[in-house]
Amino acid sequence: MFDEIIMDALKELINIGMGEAAASLSDLVGRRVGIRVPELRVMRVDEIRTFLDLEAETLGVYLAQKFTGPLTGKAILFYTEECSIALVDSLFAGTMSIRTITESARATLQEVGNILLVSCISRIGDVVEMPTTFEIPTVTVEVSEVYFNNLIKEMSTFENAIVVRNELTVYEKRIVGYLFILLALQGFEIIAKKLEQMLLHGDLAVTN
DSSP, rough: OOOHHHHHHHHHHHHHHHHHHHHHHHHHHOEEEEEEEEEEEEEEEEGGHHHHHHHSSSOEEEEEEEESSSSSSEEEEEEEEEHHHHHHHTTTSSSSSSSSSHHHHHHHHHHHHHHHHHHHHHHHHTTTOOEEEEOOOEEEEOSSSHHHHHHHHHHSSSSSEEEEEEEETTEEEEEOOOEEEEOHHHHHHHHHHHHHHHTTTOOOOOOO
């Protein structure tokens, strides 16, 4: 769907969005937060179950947010339960000392998800010059395979997804998450065409 050059440009774009999210989170919690993207790929939705089974051996927390406009789709941010707890604990410098996902932890994760998802999708929307409207993100703590099965079924309304493995660092603690950006085929074509034009005119620099 995307050639290697377009994939590199998309990764650079996502990195910019992650950088903006990291700056916003740093301001929110009063300490430096870093986010990097070591891996980005495009895969068929029917491959996501196998991908997550290999990447995450435990149940997790899902932050889902729908977006509409000329680019319409859904973004899902996934952390294992352990990473979710570590993330909330790190953001508050260990003062919460949580062992499970409490209501306050859910609220924190919702805010983190909103900042990260909006930053990334808005950056893509800005590049393709298409305004995007966001719904409030939902947080679901997975307690059984039922939710995961329903999630995969809902994802199947889309054919492909941009999958972003991201690493969030607070102090020296590294928390791994997975961002899935689900779009209709037309959305992928719009993004590819616009990125190709920007690269051709030198409006977007790609670094390796």
